Amino acid sequence: MGLLTILKKMKHKEREMRLLMLGLDNAGKTTILKKFNGEDVSTISPTLGFNIKTLEHRGFKLNIWDVGGQKSLRSYWRNYFESTDGLVWVVDSADRLRLEDCRQELSALLTEERLAGATLLVFANKQDLPGSLSKEAIQEAMALDDIKTHHWCIIGCSAVTGENLLMGVDWLLDDIAARIFTTE
Amino acid sequence: MSLAMETSPSQGNGDEKPSETVKIPDRLLKRDQARLEEAERRKDIKEGRSVTEEKSDFFSTTFNTERATIDELLSICTEANRENATKILEEATVKTQQLQKFLNDSMMFLTPYELRQAQATLQVLLSTISEKRDDILPKKKFAFKSRNVKSKPAESPSTSITELPKSASNRDTDADAAVTPVQCVFSNVDSQVLIKRADEIQQQDVLLTHLTNCKVRLLGSPSTLHIKHVRDCEIMSGPVSSSVFVDQCTGSTLAFPCQQLRTHNTKDTQIYLHVTSRAIIEDCQGVSFAPLTWTYSNMDADFAVSGLDKNRNNWDQVDDFNWLAFDTPSPNWTVIPVSDRKTSWDDLVPASSE
Numbered sequence: 001m002g003l004l005t006i007l008k009k010m011k012h013k014e015r016e017m018r019l020l021m022l023g024l025d026n027a028g029k030t031t032i033l034k035k036f037n038g039e040d041v042s043t044i045s046p047t048l049g050f051n052i053k054t055l056e057h058r059g060f061k062l063n064i065w066d067v068g069g070q071k072s073l074r075s076y077w078r079n080y081f082e083s084t085d086g087l088v089w090v091v092d093s094a095d096r097l098r099l100e101d102c103r104q105e106l107s108a109l110l111t112e113e114r115l116a117g118a119t120l121l122v123f124a125n126k127q128d129l130p131g132s133l134s135k136e137a138i139q140e141a142m143a144l145d146d147i148k149t150h151h152w153c154i155i156g157c158s159a160v161t162g163e164n165l166l167m168g169v170d171w172l173l174d175d176i177a178a179r180i181f182t183t184e
Numbered sequence: 185m186s187l188a189m190e191t192s193p194s195q196g197n198g199d200e201k202p203s204e205t206v207k208i209p210d211r212l213l214k215r216d217q218a219r220l221e222e223a224e225r226r227k228d229i230k231e232g233r234s235v236t237e238e239k240s241d242f243f244s245t246t247f248n249t250e251r252a253t254i255d256e257l258l259s260i261c262t263e264a265n266r267e268n269a270t271k272i273l274e275e276a277t278v279k280t281q282q283l284q285k286f287l288n289d290s291m292m293f294l295t296p297y298e299l300r301q302a303q304a305t306l307q308v309l310l311s312t313i314s315e316k317r318d319d320i321l322p323k324k325k326f327a328f329k330s331r332n333v334k335s336k337p338a339e340s341p342s343t344s345i346t347e348l349p350k351s352a353s354n355r356d357t358d359a360d361a362a363v364t365p366v367q368c369v370f371s372n373v374d375s376q377v378l379i380k381r382a383d384e385i386q387q388q389d390v391l392l393t394h395l396t397n398c399k400v401r402l403l404g405s406p407s408t409l410h411i412k413h414v415r416d417c418e419i420m421s422g423p424v425s426s427s428v429f430v431d432q433c434t435g436s437t438l439a440f441p442c443q444q445l446r447t448h449n450t451k452d453t454q455i456y457l458h459v460t461s462r463a464i465i466e467d468c469q470g471v472s473f474a475p476l477t478w479t480y481s482n483m484d485a486d487f488a489v490s491g492l493d494k495n496r497n498n499w500d501q502v503d504d505f506n507w508l509a510f511d512t513p514s515p516n517w518t519v520i521p522v523s524d525r526k527t528s529w530d531d532l533v534p535a536s537s538e
């Protein structure tokens with residue numbers, strides 16, 4: 001069939017996955033990426049373009065793309081959609097004023113054909129902040145229960161403490177692996 | 185652990201959807217095809233780097249050739265040549281748009297440096313076109329940006345409601361309705377002195393919103409700070425552990441140490457800053473920066489609480505997200521000249537407001 005199928009097959013032999021991390025600016029995407037990789041998170045600047053990290057985790061090779069979320073960069077997000085196995089949507093759980101903005105951006109992404117096959121992990125980040133909303137509240141604000149097109153899961157986490165980051169990534173890998181590695 | 189997992193089996197699969205149903209221009213299909221092939225080649229070769237370089241070479245050659253063509257078009261586009269000028273300008277515009285498209289499509293192969301350079305080049309082309317257009321067609325002003333920062337008058341619901349705004353209905357996302365008592369909020373205040381001590385704000389997420397003509401002192405170390413819809417205020421804060429997020433702020437003076445500063449839709453505002461990573465602006469005009477000079481008695485202790493490095497201040501390294509030409513400075517922000525910097529601050533005594 002299409003080139004994409006071939007591509008996927010090849011990729012699967014290598015047990016390689018491509019994860020795309022998106023979300024509004026200030027959500028904590030880069031901090032999550034660096035924390036997950038055990039790097040210093042105190043020197044992170046707002047992302048002007050994107051960061052790519054290749055990590056080995058549980059025998060998988062993960063290519064993680066972290067793209068800047070400032071308003072002026074969002075129109076470029078589509079350039080990173082191709083061959084995405086997992087979409088990680090990061091929400092600042094304490095940023096109540098932009099929840100609606102956040103919901104709209106996510107729902108626009110989910111209609112993208114090139115992301116149609118991707119598993120969705122929502123990180124309700126910054127749970128360490130006393131004023132943060134619970135993951136249930138974020139689930140409702142993002143209208144996750146309305147999503148019928150993607151496998152999804154929401155995890156409350158903190159990029160600063162590292163809480164639940166691993167749990168989220170593990171769920172994502174399991175879901176992707178079950179979907180694409182076992183069928184052959 | 186309760187995973188809210190959607191179990192419906194429906195799984196979109198990009199492969200099985202050729203585009204017969206939707207009409208996609210040939211040109212786009214071709215480009216998409218080319219990209220897929222490129223992606224395949226990338227995967228094909230174990231050492232992906234060589235291909236990336238190749239691709240990146242191809243990119244810069246094509247990009248520079250196109251750019252030269254556009255430059256040439258623009259150079260013959262003069263007032264003396266008025267009757268043809270309109271057409272030439274049109275052609276240059278179309279070509280520039282195509283070049284932008286080409287850049288977008290190539291982004292995943294480029295290094296951040298190449299990307300910024302290419303974006304800077306495009307910026308220059310676009311402004312040259314804009315200038316030419318103004319010269320040749322003086323009546324029809326061609327505007328790239330019409331982002332006039334308008335600050336909306338403060339609507340006044342100050343009540344704290346614990347419920348979330350249920351989806352959609354309200355397009356304006358500033359619904360203050362989402363504010364719960366758990367968060368430290370100071371809102372809808374006019375012409376007052378607001379002093380908050382450590383016991384109220386220490387390691388809390390603080391929101392200051394809909395303030396006019398106020399003097400605010402946060403004498404502690406907030407975990408994060410949001411400043412939104414603020415006009416003619418003087419806001420100072422102790423060290424903020426993570427980011428300060430400023431939106432729709434006009435005619436104000438701000439001062440604080442923080443890890444990141446993200447400034448949006450802000451106009452005519454002075455910022456006395458200690459920032460350990462970076463400050464950025466987006467959709468801003470007339471924002472000026474100086475190193476932080478304001479202090480208060482317990483500031484050192486609060487620095488320790490915040491975890492910020494006191495010896496590291498990048499206050500003058502400001503990234504403007506609307507200005508990617510890194511060799512020409514952004515017109516949207518400036519450094520406050522040393523002689524104009526404020527060196528003494530009102531010593532507000534907490535009791536004075538009562």
Ligand SMILES: Nc1nc2c(ncn2[C@@H]2O[C@H](COP(=O)(O)OP(=O)(O)OP(=O)(O)O)[C@@H](O)[C@H]2O)c(=O)[nH]1
Nearest residue numbers: 025026027028029030031047069126158159426427
């Ligand atoms: N308290 C707290 N702060 C966090 C957390 N995650 C990120 N931050 C802070 O939030 C700010 C923004 O984090 P970034 O990682 O730069 O955000 P981003 O999503 O990459 O932003 P863009 O690059 O602009 O898209 C930084 O000051 C972080 O220290 C968290 O879990 N808790």
Ligand SMILES: [Mg+2]
Nearest residue numbers: 029030046047
């Ligand atoms: Mg980032």
